Amino acid sequence: MKNKNILWRGELTTEGSLLRKGLAFLSGGISWLMIFLVLPGLLFIGVSFATRGDHGELIWKFTVENYQRLAGYSLFGWTPDYLLILWRSVEVAFVTTLVSVILAYPLSFFIASRPAKSRYVWLTLIIVPFWTNMVIRTYAWFYLLSPELPLAKLATALGMIPPDTPLYPNAIAVYLGMVSVFLPFVVLPLYSSVERLDWALVEAAQDLYSSKIRVFMQAILPQTAPGLSVGIILTFVPAMGTFVVPDLLGGSKYMLVGNLIQQQFGSSRDWPFGAAVSLGLMVLTMISLQIYNRKGKEIEVL
Amino acid sequence: MDTHKDKNLTIKNMVKTFGKVEVLKTVNQEVRAGEFFTLLGPSGCGKTTLLRIIAGLEIPTSGSVILGNDDITSLPANKRHVNMVFQSYALFPHLTIYENIAFGLRSRKINADEIKRRVNEGIEMLRLETLKDRMPDQLSGGQKQRVSLARALVNEPDILLLDEPMSALDAKLRAQVQEELRRLQRKLGTTFIMVTHDQDEALVCSDRIAVMNEGQIVQCGTPEEVYDYPCNKFVAEFLGAANMLKAKRVDGGVETELGFFALDKIPDWNEGLVTIRPEWVKISENKPDHNGVLATVEDSVYRGTNFDLFLSPGNLRVRTSSYKHFRTGDKIWIELTASDLVALGD
Numbered sequence: 001m002k003n004k005n006i007l008w009r010g011e012l013t014t015e016g017s018l019l020r021k022g023l024a025f026l027s028g029g030i031s032w033l034m035i036f037l038v039l040p041g042l043l044f045i046g047v048s049f050a051t052r053g054d055h056g057e058l059i060w061k062f063t064v065e066n067y068q069r070l071a072g073y074s075l076f077g078w079t080p081d082y083l084l085i086l087w088r089s090v091e092v093a094f095v096t097t098l099v100s101v102i103l104a105y106p107l108s109f110f111i112a113s114r115p116a117k118s119r120y121v122w123l124t125l126i127i128v129p130f131w132t133n134m135v136i137r138t139y140a141w142f143y144l145l146s147p148e149l150p151l152a153k154l155a156t157a158l159g160m161i162p163p164d165t166p167l168y169p170n171a172i173a174v175y176l177g178m179v180s181v182f183l184p185f186v187v188l189p190l191y192s193s194v195e196r197l198d199w200a201l202v203e204a205a206q207d208l209y210s211s212k213i214r215v216f217m218q219a220i221l222p223q224t225a226p227g228l229s230v231g232i233i234l235t236f237v238p239a240m241g242t243f244v245v246p247d248l249l250g251g252s253k254y255m256l257v258g259n260l261i262q263q264q265f266g267s268s269r270d271w272p273f274g275a276a277v278s279l280g281l282m283v284l285t286m287i288s289l290q291i292y293n294r295k296g297k298e299i300e301v302l
Numbered sequence: 303m304d305t306h307k308d309k310n311l312t313i314k315n316m317v318k319t320f321g322k323v324e325v326l327k328t329v330n331q332e333v334r335a336g337e338f339f340t341l342l343g344p345s346g347c348g349k350t351t352l353l354r355i356i357a358g359l360e361i362p363t364s365g366s367v368i369l370g371n372d373d374i375t376s377l378p379a380n381k382r383h384v385n386m387v388f389q390s391y392a393l394f395p396h397l398t399i400y401e402n403i404a405f406g407l408r409s410r411k412i413n414a415d416e417i418k419r420r421v422n423e424g425i426e427m428l429r430l431e432t433l434k435d436r437m438p439d440q441l442s443g444g445q446k447q448r449v450s451l452a453r454a455l456v457n458e459p460d461i462l463l464l465d466e467p468m469s470a471l472d473a474k475l476r477a478q479v480q481e482e483l484r485r486l487q488r489k490l491g492t493t494f495i496m497v498t499h500d501q502d503e504a505l506v507c508s509d510r511i512a513v514m515n516e517g518q519i520v521q522c523g524t525p526e527e528v529y530d531y532p533c534n535k536f537v538a539e540f541l542g543a544a545n546m547l548k549a550k551r552v553d554g555g556v557e558t559e560l561g562f563f564a565l566d567k568i569p570d571w572n573e574g575l576v577t578i579r580p581e582w583v584k585i586s587e588n589k590p591d592h593n594g595v596l597a598t599v600e601d602s603v604y605r606g607t608n609f610d611l612f613l614s615p616g617n618l619r620v621r622t623s624s625y626k627h628f629r630t631g632d633k634i635w636i637e638l639t640a641s642d643l644v645a646l647g648d
Contacts, residue, residue, distance in 0.1 A: 198390075198392070200388050200389075200392035201394060201395075203359050203379070203392070204386075204388055204392035204394070205394075205405075205409075206378070206379040207357060207358075207379050207380070207454075208380075208385065208406035208453070209380050209406050209410045209457070210405075210409045211380065211409070214409055215380075218394060218397075218405075222396040
């Protein structure tokens with residue numbers, strides 16, 4: 001059976017040879033994923049149930065204490081601190097994604113409406129920030145938000161901050177930094193959808209008495225949904241775990257789950273708890289994506 | 303309810319430029335309420351632009367669109383009681399056929415019972431009963447077109463615009479749809495304005511045809527008028543009159559290489575062109591009583607229902623329903639009737 005000749009995409013071969021060839025092609029990628037993703041992942045789950053030694057070493061003794069701690073239970077009773085950090089991370093990721101999407105739509109339409117030649121100039125401008133390290137880009141905000149520059153002066157004039165203080169560390173600074181980091185991740189996939197937009201559908205919606213909102217919901221959103229989905233996932237997932245931006249621009253008061261994890265593996269030397277928090281973040285991310293999947297479909301039906 | 307049936311459409315001094323290109327050069331035209339009006343012309347003649355201006359999808363550079371007594375030039379598309387059948391049909395891919403047809407009514411927030419009644423009416427009118435729960439990508443071209451028609455017509459528009467509605471259909475279906483469109487228009491009494499580059503389509507469907515070229519309406523009239531009396535070479539050629547004879551004006555008619563012809567209407571030029579349609583040239587094997595010319599068959603093309611013969615002198619194309627097969631080199635007599643000759647203007 002395996003040695004029967006078959007025709008596969010114009011090539012005369014046997015099933016056995018096809019199978020061997022297929023496995024050879026797949027083995028590289030599969031072993032990469034096994035060694036660098038699946039095994040460390042399983043190890044991580046194991047670590048999250050292990051115990052921290054007095055000097056930060058790992059003791060392979062089963063405990064659920066790490067998860068209890070994450071849920072807020074400790075020797076001194078229940079506190080919502082860690083849950084709040086988790087919730088705040090979801091909130092920051094959500095708002096960052098939302099603002100990026102709101103900004104990305106007009107930007108994508110603007111670029112798509114340029115003549116073919118200058119489109120690449122605009123796209124390059126979107127990509128240019130990637131040429132610089134994220135830490136350096138975030139530090140640049142220190143300067144932009146410093147008291148001498150218009151942004152802080154404006155905030156002072158509006159009575160938001162006292163005179164001669166920088167516009168950081170605070171939530172606004174975190175959002176400014178986050179959106180500037182993640183905007184390109186939404187614009188690029190969204191642009192690829194907008195570029196292929198069938199304008200006849202937009203015109204049909206207009207011709208059929210639609211308000212601007214209805215034109216967007218019925219003619220533009222369904223067509224750009226593929227690009228938008230990619231953008232939302234590319235933003236929301238990393239934004240949940242980001243720590244550089246909130247660490248630098250948010251100050252110590254604005255701790256997010258990314259900072260918490262970094263702390264456990266860094267200064268606190270508490271790997272088991274760090275692993276538990278990481279897994280908590282992963283579960284939360286998956287739940288969020290699941291909600292997005294369901295809600296996304298509902299919106300499209302609207 | 304039927305007030306929309308007496309709204310004439312007037313296009314006044316319409317000019318549209320895209321950058322430096324003048325797409326429409328001062329178009330003036332009236333479309334009467336309830337007529338099937340066709341804009342016929344080659345691609346790039348501005349016919350689609352004119353249609354889009356009427357729909358409100360394009361803003362004219364100058365000039366106005368008047369519907370009934372209202373100037374609607376600056377009214378946005380979603381406020382105009384004018385609906386369009388798009389060339390690509392533009393059905394919403396995420397909505398069922400039923401929802402596609404209901405789209406305009408839902409936009410206008412018409413009450414649910416009325417929407418149901420009108421959509422079902424539209425579904426029945428265009429025989430879409432079995433398709434109403436399907437998605438657009440499950441439909442054939444002809445079915446999509448009927449959905450697109452229903453989607454526009456359930457809004458009971460003052461004017462229905464059709465942008466090359468049959469360009470995506472195969473030839474057989476096209477003939478069928480032409481007749482159906484015409485029947486539908488007669489039944490509803492709605493003004494239809496269609497854009498096409500296909501003369502057959504225009505002749506079959508229309509009450510009146512406006513032939514366009516280079517941003518202007520060259521001639522407007524009933525299909526018979528435009529077909530029988532083309533005003534110039536462009537219209538004559540576009541409507542398939544392939545025979546152009548150089549002529550000199552003489553007393554009481556014109557002199558051509560095929561002889562003298564007395565014309566009812568003496569042209570206002572001294573030298574120009576006269577045309578005769580291929581199917582109007584009579585042929586016979588015996589010398590006719592008058593105006594007979596002996597010609598040689600240069601080529602003959604079989605077209606199923608007829609032969610097209612190419613004759614010299616005069617480089618004439620003659621369409622004959624005769625079953626007699628002529629061969630290259632055959633000598634035949636042709637007879638041109640003076641009343642079938644049309645002198646063309648510039």
